[in-house]
Amino acid sequence: MNVPKLDRLVPSYIKGFEAYIPSKPDPELKKLFGCKQLYRLNNNENPLGPPPAAQEILHRFETHRAAIYPSGDSYYLRDKLAEKYKLHPDQILVGNGANEVITFAIKAFCEAGDNIITADKTFAVYEWVAIFSGYEARLVPLKDFCFDDEEMLAQIDARTKILFICNPNNPTGTYWNQEKLCRFLDRIDGKQIVVVDEAYCEFVEKEDFPDGIALIERYPNLVVFRTFSKMYGLAGLRIGYLAGSLEVVNIMRRACVVYSVNTLAQETALLALDDPEHIQRTNTLVKKEKAYLYRELTRLGLPLVMHEGNFVMIKLPISDTLAYRQLMACGVMVRSMTGFRYPNYIRITIAQHEAMEALIQALEAIL
Amino acid sequence: MERKTQDISINLPMHSQMAPVILGAVENYARVCGMDKADIFKLVLAVEEIFTYLSDTSLPGEIMLLQCRYFTYCLQVDFIFPLRSLNLRAFNLTTKVSVDNEPLMEEMGLLIASRSVEKLYFSRIYPDKLCLSMVKEKTYPEVILQPLADLSPALQTIIRPAEPEEIKEFCQNLLQRIAESQYPSFFNYPGKVIDMLAGDEYSILLAFDEKDHVVGGICWTGSQDRTVECFGPYVFNDNEATALALMDECLVHIGRSNVPGIISRYAENALLASYFEKLGSTSVYKVGEMTSRKDAYYRQINEDSGSRVWAHPDIEGFLQEFYQGLFLPREIRLVLSQGEELNQESVFTTEFDRGREQVTIRPLVFGEDAEHNLTQHINSLQKEKLFNIFLEMDLGKAWQPSLTPYLLSSGFKPCLLLPYAGDGDLLIFQFEAGDAL
Numbered sequence: 001m002n003v004p005k006l007d008r009l010v011p012s013y014i015k016g017f018e019a020y021i022p023s024k025p026d027p028e029l030k031k032l033f034g035c036k037q038l039y040r041l042n043n044n045e046n047p048l049g050p051p052p053a054a055q056e057i058l059h060r061f062e063t064h065r066a067a068i069y070p071s072g073d074s075y076y077l078r079d080k081l082a083e084k085y086k087l088h089p090d091q092i093l094v095g096n097g098a099n100e101v102i103t104f105a106i107k108a109f110c111e112a113g114d115n116i117i118t119a120d121k122t123f124a125v126y127e128w129v130a131i132f133s134g135y136e137a138r139l140v141p142l143k144d145f146c147f148d149d150e151e152m153l154a155q156i157d158a159r160t161k162i163l164f165i166c167n168p169n170n171p172t173g174t175y176w177n178q179e180k181l182c183r184f185l186d187r188i189d190g191k192q193i194v195v196v197d198e199a200y201c202e203f204v205e206k207e208d209f210p211d212g213i214a215l216i217e218r219y220p221n222l223v224v225f226r227t228f229s230k231m232y233g234l235a236g237l238r239i240g241y242l243a244g245s246l247e248v249v250n251i252m253r254r255a256c257v258v259y260s261v262n263t264l265a266q267e268t269a270l271l272a273l274d275d276p277e278h279i280q281r282t283n284t285l286v287k288k289e290k291a292y293l294y295r296e297l298t299r300l301g302l303p304l305v306m307h308e309g310n311f312v313m314i315k316l317p318i319s320d321t322l323a324y325r326q327l328m329a330c331g332v333m334v335r336s337m338t339g340f341r342y343p344n345y346i347r348i349t350i351a352q353h354e355a356m357e358a359l360i361q362a363l364e365a366i367l
Numbered sequence: 368m369e370r371k372t373q374d375i376s377i378n379l380p381m382h383s384q385m386a387p388v389i390l391g392a393v394e395n396y397a398r399v400c401g402m403d404k405a406d407i408f409k410l411v412l413a414v415e416e417i418f419t420y421l422s423d424t425s426l427p428g429e430i431m432l433l434q435c436r437y438f439t440y441c442l443q444v445d446f447i448f449p450l451r452s453l454n455l456r457a458f459n460l461t462t463k464v465s466v467d468n469e470p471l472m473e474e475m476g477l478l479i480a481s482r483s484v485e486k487l488y489f490s491r492i493y494p495d496k497l498c499l500s501m502v503k504e505k506t507y508p509e510v511i512l513q514p515l516a517d518l519s520p521a522l523q524t525i526i527r528p529a530e531p532e533e534i535k536e537f538c539q540n541l542l543q544r545i546a547e548s549q550y551p552s553f554f555n556y557p558g559k560v561i562d563m564l565a566g567d568e569y570s571i572l573l574a575f576d577e578k579d580h581v582v583g584g585i586c587w588t589g590s591q592d593r594t595v596e597c598f599g600p601y602v603f604n605d606n607e608a609t610a611l612a613l614m615d616e617c618l619v620h621i622g623r624s625n626v627p628g629i630i631s632r633y634a635e636n637a638l639l640a641s642y643f644e645k646l647g648s649t650s651v652y653k654v655g656e657m658t659s660r661k662d663a664y665y666r667q668i669n670e671d672s673g674s675r676v677w678a679h680p681d682i683e684g685f686l687q688e689f690y691q692g693l694f695l696p697r698e699i700r701l702v703l704s705q706g707e708e709l710n711q712e713s714v715f716t717t718e719f720d721r722g723r724e725q726v727t728i729r730p731l732v733f734g735e736d737a738e739h740n741l742t743q744h745i746n747s748l749q750k751e752k753l754f755n756i757f758l759e760m761d762l763g764k765a766w767q768p769s770l771t772p773y774l775l776s777s778g779f780k781p782c783l784l785l786p787y788a789g790d791g792d793l794l795i796f797q798f799e800a801g802d803a804l
């Protein structure tokens with residue numbers, strides 16, 4: 001058989017793009033690095049797992065239902081979210097993780113020659129989806145670890161379709177408060193779509209932290225992303241959603257993949273929403289362990305970037321990718337941050353005390 | 368001056384009648400690219416020799432693809448042709464110089480070709496096709512040194528990409544303030560540096576003080592999924608913070624890519640520990656004498672999720688120690704001869720870097736005569752006054768480690784290991800003149 005004529009078949013923006021390679025499964029990693037136990041502190045998951053009621057659903061799942069398609073548009077879950085946030089169910093699109101809803105937004109609004117604007121040091125998927133779909137991603141440097149509103153506004157041109165703000169920002173934990181976000185939205189004045197990714201909003205307890213969904217009525221060009229992967233402990237089931245004004249969501253629905261969210265994910269997410277105590281418990285743990293890390297890392301003389309969210313960044317005096325391997329050999333998996341454009345930083349997910357102690361011990365051993 | 372020249376490609380029968388077509392095309396292309404007469408003459412000569420050789424050894428009706436690409440400072444010509452028709456043995460280019468009996472005329476032609484261009488090498492190998500590439504660089508005038516401005520430690524430093532005149536200022540500072548061993552020789556030709564930076568292959572960031580003087584810089588080459596090499600950071604006003612900032616900025620530029628790693632053979636030591644891991648060291652020979660050892664430093668860009676490598680038992684211990692020392696997760700799989708029949712003839716390709724008196728040998732085919740063939744390579748290279756002889760073994764290719772015993776017995780020693788620089792890790796051997804021959 002002839003080799004396909006890839007040179008002719010592949011668009012130039014795909015030729016220039018590099019695939020993301022996720023980490024190997026735990027058993028493979030343990031074998032390779034020779035460690036007996038592995039604390040995964042690299043993906044900002046919730047160490048407490050899903051709320052108990054959601055866990056119950058998983059236990060009770062009747063296996064024959066695996067043969068039946070799920071609700072194609074997460075019907076009951078959208079109802080539930082609409083009720084909770086006082087929206088119309090059609091103002092919500094559920095996706096296979098927030099990652100999938102990023103593609104809904106970009107596909108719905110961008111065409112050849114268009115651009116999106118985001119920060120250089122933030123969650124990378126906005127940038128990646130834009131680039132591998134053939135659009136320009138304009139990256140505005142963070143200012144003092146924070147999204148730079150003025151410079152983002154300055155980068156807008158006639159072909160700018162979407163501005164992505166990660167609030168609070170992964171990996172720095174900084175956020176725009178209500179006033180700053182509204183000022184920004186006022187200045188955009190409906191001319192572009194503004195996406196606020198609130199993947200970590202449930203971890204923020206600050207009074208002035210804005211609730212994006214509550215602002216949709218005032219700003220119909222605002223789209224908010226949320227996920228069940230972080231606070232709700234459902235990362236393995238892949239479920240997240242977006243909310244926006246009816247007009248805007250109706251457009252995005254055209255670019256949305258139906259049936260991409262499985263039955264278990266929909267039903268577990270629905271129950272996960274009902275457990276405020278889970279959020280409490282998680283935030284208590286995060287607060288306590290952040291304080292522990294702050295103490296210990298200060299003792300070790302390691303600078304850290306610690307703001308909102310269930311993660312912190314640590315500046316190391318050695319290469320972060322070397323530290324990654326050394327820490328793996330000690331059974332602690334972190335995120336090395338050269339790929340986030342923070343050379344020599346690592347990002348740690350806040351987890352149970354035992355894991356935090358293991359991290360500190362490992363850092364002491366390698367430095 | 369920005370010059371954008373399109374690549375060209377021509378499909379043509381591998382028949383000597385076609386020689387005028389291909390020579391005319393290459394000559395005209397080189398002229399359009401602004402290459403001078405003498406360089407064009409050498410390039411066309413090399414193309415003629417290669418094409419003659421390929422067409423003489425091809426089967427009737429075979430088609431070849433010729434590609435010309437222009438990189439501002441050089442021109443690359445690729446010959447992509449069917450593998451089956453060729454006597455690859457003739458590509459053991461260097462061996463022919465030293466054999467006593469007269470080389471065959473046709474093989475002499477390959478030799479001439481290899482000496483007329485800066486590089487001649489097999490760049491890609493497909494299941495049924497080979498790509499032979501040649502690179503001819505333009506000739507540039509050497510720098511004329513000029514007086515430098517006094518620099519004081521800057522109060523404020525800005526790092527940004529540079530304009531051509533600023534790159535010249537950078538080269539002036541580098542050549543006069545930094546030891547020669549710390550930078551590659553192309554910095555002696557600022558015009559060449561500017562042209563190299565005009566393509567995608569090289570990048571530079573410079574640091575400026577508040578008076579807009581160039582106070583430092585970092586240059587790197589390589590992109591996409593190839594290992595990047597960085598030159599610098601260099602700092603001209605003793606400001607260590609500037610060096611750190613340059614290093615960070617360079618990493619920010621390549622951070623979000625699939626570049627496996629970045630190697631540094633030209634940086635100042637103080638900085639290295641906090642950014643790099645020592646990979647090993649190589650000997651530097653000048654006119655046949657070992658003059659110094661040069662350390663190579665490396666840093667991975669992405670998280671290493673482990674891989675398998677092939678290795679010969681003779682070198683398993685070395686590899687184990689190396690991998691453990693750097694915490695590189697590797698499963699070592701041993702290759703052992705089980706008495707299976709081998710090709711009779713081995714084939715090696717050679718890449719010359721005459722500026723550094725250096726040659727890199729790469730195995731193309733493993734055969735029974737590997738040891739003899741290697742020895743002949745070394746003899747002929749030494750006759751040509753090339754004493755920095757390296758061999759790259761790709762531990763991702765299961766057949767290559769079988770060469771190990773022959774390498775060790777003919778005087779090669781493992782000196783460096785570059786993670787993921789080939790199909791798998793690339794183990795570099797250096798020929799140590801003192802110990803053998």
Ligand SMILES: Cc1ncc(COP(=O)(O)O)c(C=O)c1O
Nearest residue numbers: 097098099123170199227229240
């Ligand atoms: C800011 C941000 N947005 C979105 C996501 C993706 O979430 P999901 O698991 O729902 O695809 C992540 C996950 O790391 C994230 O950090």
